Amino acid sequence: MRRVFAIGVAATLAVLPLAGTAAAQQQNQPKVLRVALTTGIDHLNPFTAALAASTQVGRFVYEFLTIPSADKAEAAPALAESWTTSPDKLTWTFKIRRNAKWSDGKPVTAKDAAFTFNRMLTDETARTANGNYVANFDTVSAPDDTTLVIKTKTVQATMDLLDVPIVPEHVWAPIKDLTDPKTDTVAVAGVGDGPYQLTEYKQNEYVKFKANKDYWRGAPQVDELQLLVFKDVESAVNALKQGEVDVINRLTPTQFDALEGQPDIATNKAPGRRYNEITMNFGVQNNENQPIGNGNPVLKDLRMRQAIARAIDSQTIVDKVMSGYGQLGGGVVPPIYRNYHWDPARGEARTFDLAAANQALDQAGYRKGGDGLRTGPGGARLELRLTGHANRGFDQRVAQYVSGWLRDIGISVKQELVSDEELNDRTNAGNYDLAISGYATNPDPDYALALHTCAARPNAQGKGGTTDTFFCDPQYDQLYAKQLAETDPAVRAGYVKQAQARLYSQAVNVVVDYDNALEAYRSDHFSSFQKQPQPDGAILEQTGYWGVYGAVPADASAAADDGGSNTVVWIVVGAVVAVALVGGGIAIGRRRAVPADDRE
C-alpha cells in the first residue's frame, strides 16, 4: 500500500500549482496580462533582436525617440518632446524630455541616445536589427543632456520615425562584444525606461515584465505582463478559451469565426499592415539590366498584363478566401496608413470585367482557338505558370480562382505551389510567370515603396536587394527619391501616392487585398485595450506599445468566479484519479501477495 500512497501524494502535488493560481485569482491580487506569442524570440538584446516578437519586447522595455501615435500611427513625441530640421533638411535636432528615468534610477539623457546611435555607426553587430535606419547617418552628438543632433549624408524622410530602441549608456558602454550571451539576460536588457520592466526570461518559453511605476507617461494599469510562447495557434486558441491567456492575435478567419460569440471572449478585427498581391513577370532584369529567368515573354505586353489584372476578382477573393476579413486592394501602402494610402480613381480602376478583358485581348491580336484558348505571337498556346506557397491555404484557393478566371479569358494556367524556400528561389531568379506574394509594411511608406525601385533588384548572382516586383522605372524611381527627400508630410504624401499610381499603371502586380489583423481577448479579464490606429485598429499587431500599455482590467468579480469553477473541476478530477489509482494499487497489491513458497 505504500506505493499507492506515494502515487496519491504525487497526484496531489500535481494539483497544487493550479489550486494556487485559482486562489490567487480569487484574492484578486496583482493584475496580470497574459499575451499568447505565436512567433519566436531570438534575442532580448535590442541591437540584435530581429524577430517580430523580440522587437515587441524591445518596445515594452525601451522608449524610442518618437513612436507612431495610437490614434493615427503617425510620428508622435516619446523620448523626444519635439524636433526640428535645418533648412537643408540634413540636420535634425531632438529635444529630449527631462522627466524620464532608467529603471535603476539614473536619468535618461540625450547622451544615451547619442551613445545608442554612435554604437550602431561604429559596431557592426549593433547594426544587426535596425542598421538600415543609420546607414545614411553622418554624425550624432549630444551637446547637452536634452539636445540630440543627428546629421545625415543625404535627406532622409524616415528621421521622425527611427524605429530604434534607446539604451542606457552606463549599462551598455562597458559591454565590448554585443554577441555576448549576457546581453540577453535580465541584468543587462532589464534596465529600461519603457512602460514595462523586464523581470524574467525563460528562453523559448516566456518573458515576464512588471509595470514601470516611474514611466514618464504614467504607470500602466496592469501590474504584470507575461508573453507566453505558443508554437501552435490552435493550442493558443484553446488556452484563450480556458482562460490561460488573455489576448491572442494572428488568428485564421476560421478560428476567428469560431471564437466570435463565445462567452467572456471579445474579438477584434482590425485593418492590417500586409498586402497580398499577384505579381507578373514582365521580363524581369537584375540590377545590371540583364534579363533573367524564364518568364513567358507574352507578359511583356502591357495590354496582356492589364487584361489579366481585369480578370482577377479581388472582391471574390476577399469574400470567399478571406471570409470577408480583408479590404480591397489599391496601392502598396495599406489603408491603415491613411495619409499615404492610394486607391485608383473610379475611371482609372481596373474593375473585374471578363468581357472587357476578352475584348482587349481580341483587339491586341491574341486569337482564340477552337478550345477557347488563345495563342501567342509564335502560334503557341497561351499557358502561364502560377507559383505560390504550397503550405498556405490562401495561395491554394487563390490559385484555383485565378486559374478559373484566366481560363475564361483564354489563358490556361499551370499551378505550381511550392515550398517557401523554393518560391523564394524562383522569384529571386525570375523563374515564374505569375506569383502569389505579399509584404508587411511599416508606418513609414518608404519601405513599401523601396521594394519596387531599380536598386532593390538582385545582382547578377541573383543575390542582394529585396525586390518585390522587379519593377524598374525611371519615373517611379524619381517619385520615390522625391518622397524620400521631402520632409513636409503633406507634400511627401502626394509623391507617395503618385509613385503608387505609377506602379499601378504598369500592371506589374495586382494588389488583391489587405488582410485584417484578427485578434481576440478575454472580456471577463480585460474591459478594453488601446488600439492603433483609433477607433478600430489592432491591439497587438501594432507598431508601438499602446495595446498592452493601455490595457484596462475588468472588474475583479468575473475573474473570481472563474477561479472557483476551476477548483470544483479539480476536486472532481482528483477524486477520479484517486479511485483509479486505488483500484490499480489493489490489483498490484494482490499480485504481490502470492505466498513466498510459491515463488520458484
Added chain:
Amino acid sequence: MTQSLTSDQAAAITDPDERGGGSGTAKFVLTKVAEAIASILLVIVLGFFLFRLLPGDPIAFMSRERPTDPGQIAELRERLGLDKPMLAQFGNYFAGLFQGDFGESYIERRPVLDMIGERLWPTVLLVGSATVLAIAIGLWLGIRAAWRRDSFFDRAQTGIALTLWSVPQFWLGLLLLVATGGLFPSRGMHSPDAAPGFFPQTVDVLHHLVLPCVTLLAVFYAQYMLVMRSSLLGEMNADYLTTARAKGLREDLVRRRHAVPNALLPTVTLVFMQFGMVVSGAVTVEAVFSWPGLGQLTYDALHGPDLPVLQGVFVVLASAVVLMNLLAELLYRVLDPRVRTA
C-alpha cells in the same frame, strides 16, 4: 538472485573468456566502435553537403520583409563565411566540430551548440519519460495479451494499440488539450507563476509534462506491446515451457521466469533502435504543447533554412542513433550467447 536465474540467463553472465572468445570479443567491440565512428564521420560529410542542396538562400531569408541594401547583404554574407568556396566552408566547419564549435545560427546569431544544449534536456525529459513508461506499459500489456491470446482482452488491447499507433500525434495532442479542459497547462515546461524553489519548480515541470508525455506514450507503447506479444507467442509452444509446467510450476511463474526472458530479446533491440529515433518523433508533440525541445528547434530551423542549426541537430541525432545501435549490438551479444559464439 543467482539461484532463480534460468540457464540461459546464467550463461549470459558467465565470463566470456570461458567460451574462448576473449580476443574475439575485443575484436568484435573494436570493429563495431570503428564502424560507428565511420558512420558518424559520414553523417558529418553528408549532412554538410546535403543541406547545401536545400533550396533557399539564408541571406534572402534573413533580409526578407526588412529593408536591406546590397552593402549590408554583402557584409552579412562575408560575416557568415558564405562568400567562400564550398570546400573551404566545409574545411572550416569540420575543423570547428573537433573544437566543439558547431557554427553560429543564421537566425539567432548564437552558437549552435548552446542552442542544442538548451533544448536537449527538455526533449530527453519528455521523450525519455514517455519511452520508459511506454516500454513498461507496452511490455506488460504485450505479455498479458499473448498469454491470453484470442481472448477478449487480447483482441481489445491489440485493437486499441493499433488504433493509437495510427493516430496522428498532433491531433491526439490537441484532442487531449480540449478534453482535459484546462486541467493541465497547454504550453511550455514552466509556468511563469510557479513559486521559486526546487520543490515547487519540479512539481510545476511535472504538471506541464503530463499532457505531452501521455500523448507520446499513447503512440509509443503500441509497438512495444505488439512486438512483445508476437515474440512471446513464438515462445509459447516451446518444449522448455512444457518441461517447466511438468515440474509443477504455477502458470504465472512459467510465464515470468521462463517464457518472458526469452521473448525479451527482440524487444531489447527495438528499445535501443527507438531510443535514437524518438527525438524526431517528438517534433509534432513538441509543437502542439510548445515544449521547448529539439523537435521545435529543428522545425524552426527548417523554415530558414538555418543551415548551421540543421547540421548540428542532424549530427547530434544521427550520432545518437549510431551510438544506440552500437549499444544494442553489444548488449545483444551479452544477452544472447548464441550471437556471441556464432
